[in-house]
Amino acid sequence: MTRQIYMDYNATAPMRPRAIEAVAAGLAQVGNPSSVHRFGRLARRAVEEAREKVARAVGAVPSEILFVSGGSEANNLALKGSRHARILASAIEHDSVLAAAPGERIPVDREGVVDLAALDRMLNADRRPALLSVMLANNETGAIQPIADIVRVARAQGALVHCDAVQALGRIALDLHALGVDFASLYAHKLGGPMGVGALYVRDGLALSAQIAGGGQERGQRAGTPNLPGIVGFGVVAQQASDDLHDMIRIRGLRDRLEAGIKRLQPSIRIFAENVERLPNTSCFATAGLDAETQVIALDLAGIAVSAGAACSSGRVQSSHVLRAMGADPALAGSAIRVSLGWQSEERDIDEFLTAWGALLARHATGGQVETAA
Amino acid sequence: MSLELKTNIPDMNGQGASARGSNAPKLPIYLDYQATTPCDPRVVEAMLPYFTEKFGNPHSRNHPYGWEAEEAVEKARAQVASIIGADEREVIFTSGATESNNLAIKGVMRFHKDKRNHMITTVTEHKCVLDSARHMEMEGVDVTYLPVQQNGLIDLERLKAAITPKTALVSIMAVNNEIGVIQPLAEIGKICREHHVYFHTDAAQAVGKIPLDVNAMNIDLLSISGHKIYGPKGIGALYVRRKPRVRLEALIHGGGQERGFRSGTLPTPLCVGLGEAAAIAQREMGAEAERLRFLRNRLLDGITKALPEVYVNGDLEQRIPGNLNISFAYVEGEGLMMGIKNLSVSSGSACTSASLEPSYVLRALGVEEELAHTSIRFGLGRFTTEQEIDYAVEQVVSAVKRLRELSPLWEMAQEGIDIKSIEWSGH
Numbered sequence: 001m002t003r004q005i006y007m008d009y010n011a012t013a014p015m016r017p018r019a020i021e022a023v024a025a026g027l028a029q030v031g032n033p034s035s036v037h038r039f040g041r042l043a044r045r046a047v048e049e050a051r052e053k054v055a056r057a058v059g060a061v062p063s064e065i066l067f068v069s070g071g072s073e074a075n076n077l078a079l080k081g082s083r084h085a086r087i088l089a090s091a092i093e094h095d096s097v098l099a100a101a102p103g104e105r106i107p108v109d110r111e112g113v114v115d116l117a118a119l120d121r122m123l124n125a126d127r128r129p130a131l132l133s134v135m136l137a138n139n140e141t142g143a144i145q146p147i148a149d150i151v152r153v154a155r156a157q158g159a160l161v162h163c164d165a166v167q168a169l170g171r172i173a174l175d176l177h178a179l180g181v182d183f184a185s186l187y188a189h190k191l192g193g194p195m196g197v198g199a200l201y202v203r204d205g206l207a208l209s210a211q212i213a214g215g216g217q218e219r220g221q222r223a224g225t226p227n228l229p230g231i232v233g234f235g236v237v238a239q240q241a242s243d244d245l246h247d248m249i250r251i252r253g254l255r256d257r258l259e260a261g262i263k264r265l266q267p268s269i270r271i272f273a274e275n276v277e278r279l280p281n282t283s284c285f286a287t288a289g290l291d292a293e294t295q296v297i298a299l300d301l302a303g304i305a306v307s308a309g310a311a312c313s314s315g316r317v318q319s320s321h322v323l324r325a326m327g328a329d330p331a332l333a334g335s336a337i338r339v340s341l342g343w344q345s346e347e348r349d350i351d352e353f354l355t356a357w358g359a360l361l362a363r364h365a366t367g368g369q370v371e372t373a374a
Numbered sequence: 375m376s377l378e379l380k381t382n383i384p385d386m387n388g389q390g391a392s393a394r395g396s397n398a399p400k401l402p403i404y405l406d407y408q409a410t411t412p413c414d415p416r417v418v419e420a421m422l423p424y425f426t427e428k429f430g431n432p433h434s435r436n437h438p439y440g441w442e443a444e445e446a447v448e449k450a451r452a453q454v455a456s457i458i459g460a461d462e463r464e465v466i467f468t469s470g471a472t473e474s475n476n477l478a479i480k481g482v483m484r485f486h487k488d489k490r491n492h493m494i495t496t497v498t499e500h501k502c503v504l505d506s507a508r509h510m511e512m513e514g515v516d517v518t519y520l521p522v523q524q525n526g527l528i529d530l531e532r533l534k535a536a537i538t539p540k541t542a543l544v545s546i547m548a549v550n551n552e553i554g555v556i557q558p559l560a561e562i563g564k565i566c567r568e569h570h571v572y573f574h575t576d577a578a579q580a581v582g583k584i585p586l587d588v589n590a591m592n593i594d595l596l597s598i599s600g601h602k603i604y605g606p607k608g609i610g611a612l613y614v615r616r617k618p619r620v621r622l623e624a625l626i627h628g629g630g631q632e633r634g635f636r637s638g639t640l641p642t643p644l645c646v647g648l649g650e651a652a653a654i655a656q657r658e659m660g661a662e663a664e665r666l667r668f669l670r671n672r673l674l675d676g677i678t679k680a681l682p683e684v685y686v687n688g689d690l691e692q693r694i695p696g697n698l699n700i701s702f703a704y705v706e707g708e709g710l711m712m713g714i715k716n717l718s719v720s721s722g723s724a725c726t727s728a729s730l731e732p733s734y735v736l737r738a739l740g741v742e743e744e745l746a747h748t749s750i751r752f753g754l755g756r757f758t759t760e761q762e763i764d765y766a767v768e769q770v771v772s773a774v775k776r777l778r779e780l781s782p783l784w785e786m787a788q789e790g791i792d793i794k795s796i797e798w799s800g801h
Contacts, residue, residue, distance in 0.1 A: 006439060012431035012639070020425045027418050027606060032410035037718035038402055040409070069469030069608065072628040072638035096628030096637055189639070194425070196469065196608045196641025211625055213509055214472045214502025223502055224472035225410060225601060227608025230644075296436045305437035 002303035005349045009190070009281060009342035010139050010167060011307055015233075016192035016343060022236040023194050026229025033226050034215060047226050050235025054199055057238035058165075058186065059175030066200045066218045067231050071166040072096035073211075074185035074200040075133075077222065078162045081208030082183070084131035088122060090114050090145070091325035094164055097133050098321075105325075106134065111276040112143040112326045116153060123157040130159040136168035136184075140322045140338055142282025143273035144172065151180040160206075166190055166198075170241030171248060171279050176201050183208075186238075188230065192343055193237030197230030244343075251341050252280035254350050258339060259283055261354040265361055270332060272323065281345075286328075286336040290364050295337050295357070302356035304349075307338045399762045401716045407696055407755030408551050408579060409720055413647070414604040414756065420650040421606065424643035432640050433631065443642040450649025457652040458577075458596060459587035460613050466632045467645055470610035471578035471599035472502040473625070475545075477612055477636065478574045478595040479506040481622030482543045483515050490542035494518045496528055497738045499547050503576055507545070516540070524740050525689035526555035534565055543572045548580035548596075552735040552751055553688030554697025556584060563592030572620055578602050578610075582655025583663070583694045588613055594620050598652075600644065604756060605651030609644035612636075666754050667695035669763050673752060674698055676767030681774055683787075687736055687749060698752040701736075704784035705777040707747035713773030717766050720751045 006014065015023075026046065031039030033047050051062045058065075068074050071094070079087055079100040087101040092108050104122060107115045114134055123130060132154050137144045147163055154161045162183040168174055170191030176184050184201040188194055200222075202208060207221065214223025262269055262285060272284040286292075292308035299306055323333035339353070404412075424446060432447045434440025448462070455462040468474045483493055487510075495507050497519045507517045518536045522528055528546065537544070544566050549556050559575060566573035574595035580586060582603040588596060596613040600606050614620050614635065628637030678684060683703040702710060711721055732746035741749070752766070778784040783793055 004438075008431075008434060008437065008439070011434045011440070012429060014429045015425050023425060024418070024422070027413045027421070030404060030410070030412040032406070032601075035406060035409050035718070035720060037406065037715075037720075039404055039406070039718050069473070070638050070641070073469070073626050075628070076626045076637075094628070095630070096626070099627035099630075099637065189641075194641070194643070195639060196644045212469075212473050212476045212502075213505035214476070214500070216501075223476075223505070224470045225599075225607055227469070227606075227644075229413075229606065230608045230641075300437050305434075305439050307434065307436050 003352075005304045005352060006344070007339045007341060007349065007353065008305050008307045009345075010338065010340035012189050012195065013192045013342045014344055015194065016237055016240060018240055019193050019233045019237040023229045023233040026232040029228065031228075033228065034217065043228055046228060047231050050231045053235035053239045054186070057174070057242040058169065058184070058201065059177045060201050061204065063219075064201050064204055066202060066222050067226055067234075068198050068200055068222055069196055069227070070189075070198040071164070071185050071187035074187070074198045075162075075164055076100045077200055077208060077211050078183040078185060079131070079133060081211055081221070082131055082160065082162075083209060084129065084160070086126065086128045086130040087133060088119070088130055089133040090135065092138050092140075092143075092322045093133060093135055094139060094166070097135070097164055101133055106132070108325050110327055112138055112141045112273045112322065113276050114145050114150065116146065116149055119150065120153055123153065123159060130157070131162060132159055133162040133164065135164040135166075136174075137165075137172065137279045138273070138322060139167045140320055141273035141284045141326075142167075142279035142340075144168070144277040144279065147179050147181060155180075167279060169238070170245070171281055173245060174242075182206055188234035188237055191237055191241045194230045194233040197227050197234045199234070247343065248280045251345060254341055254345055254347065255281060255283050255339075257347070258350045258353060259285075261350070262357065265354070265358050272326065272328070272336065281341040282338065283340075284336055284338045286332045287361075288332055288335060290361070291335050292337050294364075295360060298360045299353075299356055302352070304353055304356055307340070308336070399759065399765050402718045403716060403762045403766060405717055405719045405752050405754060405758065405762070405766060407753035407758070408554070408602070408751065409753065410601050410607070411604045411755055412757060413601070413606055414651060414654060416654060417605055417647050417650045421643040421647040424646050428642070430642070432642050433629070446642055447640050447645045450645040453649035453653045454598065454611050455613075457581060457586070457656045458598075458613055459589055461616065464613055464616050466612045466614055466635050467640055467648075468610045468612055468636055469608055471576065471597045471602070472610075474597035474599075474610050474612040475500065475502045475576050476506050477622070477625050478597060479503065479543065479545055480510060480625060481635070482572055482574070482595070482620065483510045484513070484623040485621050486542040487513070487515055490540050492516045492518070492538055492540040493543040493545065494520060494533065494536050494541060495545045496520045496522060496547070498522050498526065498550055498735045499545070500551055500576055500578070503545055503547065522738055525692070526550060526553050526687070526735075526739055527689060527692060528557060528562075530558065530561055530565065533562065537565070537569045537571060541569070541571045543574060545574040545576070548575045548577040548586070549583065549694050550688065550735060551579050552733060553699045553739070554579070554693045555688040556580070556692045556694065559586075559591045559593065566594075567592040579694065582652065582659060583696065585659070588615065598648075600648040600651060603651045603655050606644050606647040609641065609648045611648065662756065663695050666758070669754050669758060669760065670695050670698050672760070673754070673763050673767060674700075676764070677770055680767075680771040685741075685745065687739060687741060696754040698754070699749060700752070701741060701745040701749040702774050703745060703748070704781050704787060705748050705774055706781075709777050710748055710750070710773060713777060714750075714769045717769055720753070721749060
């Protein structure tokens with residue numbers, strides 16, 4: 001069997017060993033954090049320790065961190081729970097933001113970065129109090145958004161800012177107090193933590209109306225028995241990822257090596273968001289005429305897992321709304337694949353990718369058929 | 375990767391009292407299985423591969439990591455469907471029963487309230503059902519809160535009388551979390567179907583404990599919790615009937631997963647854990663119910679034989695075997711809890727026990743405030759042993775006796791003075 005190479009970290013990441021140990025220990029711990037007896041108290045302490053770790057990793061204080069089931073819930077809670085009549089979301093947000101906030105879209109430029117001048121105009125045109133939703137880093141291109149500038153514009157106009165930081169956590173330094181955002185969504189599994197647990201940062205002094213009502217957990221803003229093992233795992237992985245952030249220098253080196261390689265093989269390739277600040281682990285590129293499906297199948301046969309678009313769109317075959325918003329030609333957008341690296345990635349992964357991709361390109365150039373799965 | 379699984383429930387590690395050849399169980403004893411249950415080691419075993427090598431996102435369509443995860447999720451979905459007699463396409467994964475209840479109630483009412491803006495529930499529902507109903511009231515829905523009888527069960531005639539042409543939904547729990555009573559689901563379902571009203575039941579405390587069949591019982595929506603059935607926390611499910619189709623509005627919007635009813639990445643290991651927990655519960659339900667009934671009766675007999683003036687709250691027959699809720703007259707609630715501090719029990723529902731208000735469930739049965747304050751919920755479960763029950767009886771009996779010896783009220787009662795007839799002088 002060929003060695004399996006995973007290059008789809010923006011969809012989900014393999015769990016880090018320390019997180020697995022923490023989750024396994026959490027699964028073995030009995031007790032509902034709401035119970036008064038000793039089992040309950042110990043469970044509550046475990047949850048609160050994890051809250052401190054997550055808060056520290058993102059430059060917040062523990063009382064600003066609400067645990068939820070994941071990124072989609074965090075985004076929904078922030079956008080619906082703040083009860084703003086007017087929400088402006090950037091055109092490249094995750095589906096869960098776009099679905100929770102139907103309405104105005106802030107455009108992005110060709111490189112996939114929010115257009116600040118356009119945002120300013122939109123806020124000036126309508127003086128109702130607004131909530132902005134702009135992600136810190138895009139899941140498809142990795143483009144990092146100018147959140148500090150957006151917060152400045154928002155403040156001047158009396159608007160609040162929600163920031164989906166799901167793809168940024170553990171990949172770039174994150175200091176929510178310094179950024180000045182009002183709400184931020186976080187998710188454990190993208191950085192090697194467990195699935196099914198995320199958090200919403202709610203700046204001190206703000207409160208949300210619960211979307212899931214009930215026992216008054218999470219300061220009345222999110223009911224339900226807390227997912228103790230998941231939360232404990234999230235705490236461990238948030239701390240580890242922020243301690244190990246220097247590893248992203250290595251990852252950036254791998255990504256740059258990959259991009260140098262594909263450019264050598266195909267000088268006309270378009271790398272999206274290449275000229276702006278990007279996540280160090282993400283590369284999204286397209287070459288005209290070589291469609292994404294063909295590449296994904298060929299790479300899969302070579303044992304390499306990449307993505308032809310966001311994994312979260314539940315199997316709908318549709319061209320990426322992110323690339324469309326960037327003004328990419330639909331044919332080119334249909335040729336885009338995303339490679340995203342992470343903590344287990346190594347140099348030979350890149351070499352094997354380039355070998356496989358180079359062979360695919362050569363077959364394509366000579367008009368040969370790409371072999372399909374038996 | 376090998377992991378040692380060691381829990382803080384001693385008997386789960388194969389070193390319970392009997393294994394050690396001693397009659398002294400390890401303390402404290404966990405008797406709060408309605409608050410949460412330990413995750414069964416077999417469930418953890420089934421989950422582990424999905425934390426390690428099989429880590430894919432089940433929605434990734436481009437590679438085997440995703441396909442493998444999706445297959446595991448679908449197997450789990452079938453296991454969950456099986457325990458309630460449903461089709462797997464009717465099971466939606468959620469983050470837990472609280473979310474399921476919110477989704478069922480808000481989802482159905484938000485979809486239907488323009489035409490039918492009335493729903494019916496009961497006063498003894500779990501807090502998250504009552505809170506969801508209250509939210510709906512704020513959104514313009516009329517809510518009827520049915521009372522319960524002294525035994526905790528609803529009066530079917532009152533239910534029938536409450537249904538109007540405007541009624542869209544009836545939400546009545548299968549098993550009460552505090553007193554363990556089982557509502558007459560099949561009869562409720564029949565009434566709802568006859569009146570073309572959706573029937574939702576919060577079955578968090580019922581799944582795996584009593585047989586459930588959504589078709590035989592005419593249930594349209596049913597909430598399931600993972601951590602109440604020896605599965606993981608952070609996962610639950612909502613059964614949503616396909617024929618006749620139940621329509622509802624999602625709470626969490628986004629990628630359109632779970633038939634559009636619930637967006638978000640499905641947490642593969644947690645889904646697998648819920649599926650395995652359901653499969654084990656389905657297999658072992660019959661024998662386990664017998665064992666728990668024996669232990670519960672031993673607990674009750676032990677207490678009532680030694681102590682007069684104790685009252686069982688809720689119907690004893692129509693009740694899950696793992697629950698006993700008793701009030702002790704002539705003792706003081708907090709003193710009693712202190713006196714049995716080696717028993718991890720609840721003096722009310724876990725979600726409300728941090729407050730000192732008497733349980734609204736017991737008050738709804740007509741239990742007097744003093745007796746509600748001295749009520750204890752014993753939750754027995756899969757890892758409860760006979761030694762633990764015997765120890766619990768001993769602790770409860772001696773604590774109550776001690777407290778009553780110190781109580782002037784008890785002394786007066788013994789002398790035949792009716793305390794209620796005394797007119798206390800004001801201070």
